[in-house]
Amino acid sequence: MSTCGAHARADEPKRIKAVLWVGGFAHDFEGFAKAMMADFEKRPDLSIRVVRDGSFLDAPDVNELDLIVMNHCYADGDLRKVLPGEQKAKLLAAIQRGVGVVSLHGSYYSFPAWKEFRDVFGAKFVGHGRNGPIVMTAADEDHPITRGLPKRIDLISELYTSTALSKDCRVLMTAAERGQDASHPSVWTLTHAKGRVAVILPAHDVSAYRDEGFRTLIANACRWAARSKSEETCK
Numbered sequence: 001m002s003t004c005g006a007h008a009r010a011d012e013p014k015r016i017k018a019v020l021w022v023g024g025f026a027h028d029f030e031g032f033a034k035a036m037m038a039d040f041e042k043r044p045d046l047s048i049r050v051v052r053d054g055s056f057l058d059a060p061d062v063n064e065l066d067l068i069v070m071n072h073c074y075a076d077g078d079l080r081k082v083l084p085g086e087q088k089a090k091l092l093a094a095i096q097r098g099v100g101v102v103s104l105h106g107s108y109y110s111f112p113a114w115k116e117f118r119d120v121f122g123a124k125f126v127g128h129g130r131n132g133p134i135v136m137t138a139a140d141e142d143h144p145i146t147r148g149l150p151k152r153i154d155l156i157s158e159l160y161t162s163t164a165l166s167k168d169c170r171v172l173m174t175a176a177e178r179g180q181d182a183s184h185p186s187v188w189t190l191t192h193a194k195g196r197v198a199v200i201l202p203a204h205d206v207s208a209y210r211d212e213g214f215r216t217l218i219a220n221a222c223r224w225a226a227r228s229k230s231e232e233t234c235k
Helices: 003-008 029-040 054-058 076-082 087-096 115-119 206-210 212-233
Strands: 016-024 046-051 067-073 100-104 125-128 132-138 152-157 160-162 170-177 184-192 195-200
Touching: 016 029, 016 212, 029 046, 029 067, 029 206, 029 212, 046 212, 054 087, 067 087, 067 212, 087 115, 087 195, 100 212, 152 206, 152 212, 160 184, 184 212, 195 212, 206 212
Parallel strands: 016 046, 016 067, 067 100, 100 195
Antiparallel strands: 125 160, 132 152, 132 170, 170 184, 184 195
């Protein structure tokens, strides 16, 4: 039986091989890692390990990766320390050849002057409001990431604002500060070369990961983003 046939068997689901990249400033990244891994470990199709810099890009098994989950917040001055040598180019090359990306909160801000990294997300960070109650509302319920989720998710987070999204972005959820009318894109998808990218702008602190709907949103995004590489393998 071929590898692709084995992946298709119901009793042998393909495990998504991924890294959860955490680190930087202004957030409890170790708390994020603990909360996220506790949820990932309950999902048998996700095989995820925590990394804290770009050294995973130099590992012999980097070509086996399906997905990079980013939950970090780095300034431009951190770039040489976090991604030394050829790791910058290796990161972009991995995404371009089909490794998926799920970007959470601060990683959307990371390395603000690195244009090629910013291009992966289809828009740029502009600013954020206070850390407080926000309401996420489904804008597109007919997508694998949002299908079956609650139409509304209430969280405590900063509300990020962005430049206009590129035309190939598909907005799945918007968000507004509770009690306010102004809403902004909060979850969207796009492709970067062969890589699928899902951007999820909340959440600023660990409390967000106590919400079942939000945890499921992240897991769904991981599955969707990782599919591009496995589908390419089976062509």
